[in-house]
Amino acid sequence: MPAILSEQLLFSSSIDKELVAIAEKVKHHQRITDEEGLLLFEKGELPFLGTLANFVREEMHGDKTYFNRNFHIEPTNVCVFTCNFCSYSRVYAHRDEGWELTMQQMLDIVKKYDDQPVTEVHVVGGVHPKMNLEFFAELLRKIKVHRPDLHIKGFTAVELDYMFRKARMNVEEGMKYLQQAGLDSLPGGGAEIFHPEIREQICADKVNAEGWLKIHETAHNLGMHSNATMLYGHIEKYRHRIDHMRRLRNLQDKTKGFNTFIPLKFRNQGNDMSYVPESTVVEDMKMYAIARIYLDNFPHLKAYWPMLGRQSAQLSLSFGVNDLDGTIDDTTKIYSMAGSEEQTPSMSTTELVSLIRQVKRKPVERGTLYNVIKDYSNMQPQSMDAGLN
Ligand code: V47
Numbered sequence: 001m002p003a004i005l006s007e008q009l010l011f012s013s014s015i016d017k018e019l020v021a022i023a024e025k026v027k028h029h030q031r032i033t034d035e036e037g038l039l040l041f042e043k044g045e046l047p048f049l050g051t052l053a054n055f056v057r058e059e060m061h062g063d064k065t066y067f068n069r070n071f072h073i074e075p076t077n078v079c080v081f082t083c084n085f086c087s088y089s090r091v092y093a094h095r096d097e098g099w100e101l102t103m104q105q106m107l108d109i110v111k112k113y114d115d116q117p118v119t120e121v122h123v124v125g126g127v128h129p130k131m132n133l134e135f136f137a138e139l140l141r142k143i144k145v146h147r148p149d150l151h152i153k154g155f156t157a158v159e160l161d162y163m164f165r166k167a168r169m170n171v172e173e174g175m176k177y178l179q180q181a182g183l184d185s186l187p188g189g190g191a192e193i194f195h196p197e198i199r200e201q202i203c204a205d206k207v208n209a210e211g212w213l214k215i216h217e218t219a220h221n222l223g224m225h226s227n228a229t230m231l232y233g234h235i236e237k238y239r240h241r242i243d244h245m246r247r248l249r250n251l252q253d254k255t256k257g258f259n260t261f262i263p264l265k266f267r268n269q270g271n272d273m274s275y276v277p278e279s280t281v282v283e284d285m286k287m288y289a290i291a292r293i294y295l296d297n298f299p300h301l302k303a304y305w306p307m308l309g310r311q312s313a314q315l316s317l318s319f320g321v322n323d324l325d326g327t328i329d330d331t332t333k334i335y336s337m338a339g340s341e342e343q344t345p346s347m348s349t350t351e352l353v354s355l356i357r358q359v360k361r362k363p364v365e366r367g368t369l370y371n372v373i374k375d376y377s378n379m380q381p382q383s384m385d386a387g388l389n
């Protein structure tokens, strides 16, 4: 699809003058302000937002839609923190209800993929008081010895902050230590909502916004890339979402180290916020579209399909999203435990490719850093290597 802005839709007389001014800015690649971002949330209708976001997406990536072949290791769900939205963690006192993998069990997960062309392992879990920096450094080294080409994306800023403080290292020392042990990049988790008005209500006891941003800035300064998330659709207001994205946009101006922004839809099953209704699909698509328009310096926008479900993930490709994450093995439980559509989140490459093709986009398998592994755009479905699922 060519990147065009439908003049009729954007500049029709029924559209608010201020929205028309924003459309003009987007058309001319000018950055929108916080006030304008807020206005999009408050007054922007879905077709208008979708047209603008799709314009930005197609200018940046055309129809290309990325995915990667990855698997997860979740070392534990025992956690010293008590985030109210979390359905996954168990406090240390109730650790018999959770899981704690040994080093060998985690290496066995890696070995399970020995003959499969996966390119990334995503290591993420609860913050266990007894799994320390040295334990994880050892895990990284052992994974690299076994499979040196596997990209290790590991540990949220929440896990890192705890590990570094316990090891009495500052952020730079801790990050260098893990980088030398084999850590390649950081996932985007733990960001939730940065603004203290909300953060203090949903996850008061873990690293704050400044700490989260400092960890990512340090990683970027050491040449590592990272992602950023935002947990939306619970008790936050639109202004908190804009505040969150502004802090990310500012850091990205400084370091250019973020690859991808991943809005994470709050799911309400089995947690202390079950009384909060979940966002509608319209609200989800608005979120993606405004993120694509506002975060002009983020190269990629990802819809995390295990959380969103396959159909909404397909729809999101018309609202600014250009990445559907990965083929993710069902070792990830953080979403299925919170009530996501996907109870066993795993898709073969063939399924993911056809999901993207069904909505007329071009599937491209990428590495973690968006290096192209295989471009499926001009490949006939029958000529895809069926053995590489
Ligand atoms: O920080 C926890 C979220 C995150 C719920 O970087 C919930 O590629 C919704 O960040 N409803 C961790 N979300 C996972 C994460 C992630 C996922 C995929 C890819 C990447 C990446 C990062 O999961 C947490 C939190 O925001 N989460 N509970 C819930 N009830």
Ligand code: SF4
Pocket (backbone or CB within 6 Å): 079, 080, 081, 082, 083, 086, 087, 088, 089, 125, 126, 127, 158, 203, 206
């Ligand atoms: Fe622990 Fe992460 Fe769950 Fe918070 S979201 S309780 S830090 S596992």
